[in-house]
Amino acid sequence: MSALHDLSVAALAGRLKAREVSAVEVAQHFLARGGAHAGLGAFLATDPEVTLAQARAADARIAAGEAAPLLGVPVAHKDIFVTRDFPTTAGSKMLEGYRSPFDATVVRKLAEAGMVTLGKLNCDEFAMGSSNENSAYGPVKNPWDTSRIPGGSSGGSAVAVAARLAPAATGTDTGGSIRQPASFCGITGIKPTYGRASRYGMIAYASSLDQAGPMARSAEDCALLLSALCGPDPDRDSTSLDVPSEDFTRALGGSLEGLRIGVPKEFFGEGLADDVRAAIEAALQQYEKLGARRVEVSLPRTELSIPVYYIIAPAEASSNLSRFDGVKFGHRAKQYTDLLDMYRKTRAEGFGEEVKQRIMVGTYVLSHGYYDAYYLQAQKVRRMIADDFRRAFTECDVIAGPAAPTVAWKLGEHGNDPLADYLADIFTLPASLAGLPGMCLPCGFGAGGMPVGLQLIGNWFQEGRLLNAAHAFQQATDFHLQQPEGVQ
């Protein structure tokens, strides 16, 4: 019998339902594992009492005969989701010790589904970053090679799942923050269509792009969590769509015969590392073996997605982060002479370098005299990027390509060069800007034995089709079952 931490979400739920193991035992097992691997830096907050109380409640529901598919299964949340029972920092000193009086909708929905919270997961400060090095609470280490970054911003989530410290985790994806760390850590993650998951209680980075999604080891596990966390939230989030959630597991098991997989030529240009290219190529061949048909498509504005994203996201962020002013909650400078000085010192002390940089860029592009040239122009190009996808989806059913140009780089490798990080976002940004669902699944290994992820992008509301395509791949391959040596 395999160890509890080796079981998939689906398998764990089966054991719990059959009462072969209790939710308390499962929770204790994962808490102990998290403690043993604290050096990875994945968790920012745990509280065994809270976790075990939730586990006992789940056991009571199981005992009462309830058969919800996630009942008693542990989960950990990216620290960008506010939680009543755990502190929430968003990876920032600004919110050190902050405790929310309410749970994010995603957190609430998973709790209602019976999931037991193991704690809060490290991330780049306010979800701004691609390496998790921007967390005020230290970097997270990639379990495949602890000298490397796990990706970001949901780095803690990816590591917790990859190192089997949690069977599943929540993440958020603004410009690739679920897909890229999933790629770097060899796990599976999906960002649904913008508006399918409520943003209520997700600390806002870039409101028009932020989306929550699950990260787990398999497409099947992601489908289980995604079914529970999606759905309309009209009383709390005006951008949540009036589209009911689905049981995405029902989409799994369908044949890929005749599925048209679009391969955008712009995703295979010069910047793509050879090892990644080879793994992706092999994955595409695997899909052809499964009956899918490969078609070349074009997303001509792929390169433009970088400047467009790095105008729109900082613009929204500069405004979203204005509330962190030391007046009502969070950090406030200890010494100041007047109101302006209080603002300046509080924000200078509370925010990290990357956050400050994006606030400045965002403030600049929204300024009088620059708004039209930057923000407005970026919005126009954003619509054109969405049009490119619309056109591409007339020729294919799913788009496939790399999630990142390289495997995970070394900690500190990009040093003080944020541009290097920005450029690495090129393959995940287009789907974010278009609001499309996108996912990433392990498809091989590259340099240094580091995982390579395959990105799948679907048409709006086609999460089921994506998950089915990923599931079929995982039925035929075992990349998603590989695990890093140090944490076995």
Added chain:
Amino acid sequence: MSRLVQGYEVVIGFETHAQLSTRSKIFSRAPTDFGAEPNTQASAVDLALPGTLPVMNKGAVERAIAFGLAVNAHIAPRSVFARKNYFYPDLPKGYQISQYEIPVVQGGVVEFYLGDEKRSVRLVRAHLEEDAGKSLHEDFVGQSGIDLNRAGTPLLEIVTEPDMRSTEEAVAYAKELHKIVTWIGICDGNMQEGSFRCDANVSVRKPGQPLGTRREIKNLNSFRFMQQAIDYEIRWQIEELEDGRAIEQATVLFDPDTGETRAMRTKEDAADYRYFPDPDLPPLVVAPEWVEQVRASMPELPRAMAARFVADYGLPEYDATTLTQSPAMAAYFEAAARSSGQPKLASNWIMGEVSRRLNAQEIDIGQAPVPAATLAALVGRIADGTISNSAARQVFEALWSGEGSNVDALIEAKGLKQMNDTGELEKILDGIIAANPDNVAQFKAGKDKAFNALVGQAMKATKGKANPQQVNELLRRKLQG
């Protein structure tokens, strides 16, 4: 028609913040009641706690639509909320959600009478936005307190063209606007509590010249202060110009204690608010059916009602305008007019005796101790000749003071019924003629004053119960016959 002040033409435009009378806030479910303990009516959304998001209150939109319909404006089928970014402790999010480029109400006109002259002021727009909280500087030594109860209260900001040409016209506009918003029930109109706050943009110029530089007087919260502030500002600007100084664009505050305006900030301090569409709120879509639904639920508007009073009741325009100052006043008139069948007489009484007493006691018509039906009964008794006007005033006084509530019973009890018995009256008149030979002689010599004296005697002798018209006729006949 613009009147010149010392050779200058005055140009005034208004921006008015009307607090919408929704029970909960514009983007949260916290209540909007005035005067609660600080920070007891601020929800997580109002405090801008991390992770909170705005959700539009439909009631606020409906009130904006109603206003648009009341002023014949265009209701935008799609309008956009924007963020106005600035830091201030009573602005919890660090930005105010407001409509910027595309407001929900576009254009429109407010019409009113300035004396006998009909005036109309064009509106540029009316847009929805949220109010900020309050900074309390008095109660804390060396610190400021923040009360966020008001944060997120829905406001409709109503902006005019610079169409007004005098203080009087500006105040008349503000009063008319106040009447409209309270009439249609979108705002309680309480100026002391800040539910209706006006900013006046004032400039002066020589006739034919381009617009002068304006100064904006902020937060005028009474019509009296409005009058004083604008008058002062006009005089001040003219003096500056006459002394050869240029007017600098500025925001000014009126100090009621000194009666002066003083500059708060000048144009150089103008902030860059970095407006951009709020990504948390989809565009506000108002379907034609929604507009019709709001229209169907709206009361008859004051101008339409006044026109109807003229047409249906034959009232003069002045009466009709006066009686349509408030829905309660108009309803009172209509009830009295219908039940008595004497609209003009009812109008006279309401605009006279009733209004005088309401004003003296500073109460409104809803609190009048004499119900419309009772006034109608009284008016009916005047019309059918049962009592004279002066007797009616005595009855009215008794009704108002609570001495009685039945008109006929009071007439009876006070013995005020007019003497309609000609025989008895003739006897009294004969006696008066006999007792006043001097007056009779003077009358016959052509002095009308002497006649009036005799009528007076007759009224006195009958304790006012005689019908003055009848006294007149009989007396004249007797003296001339």
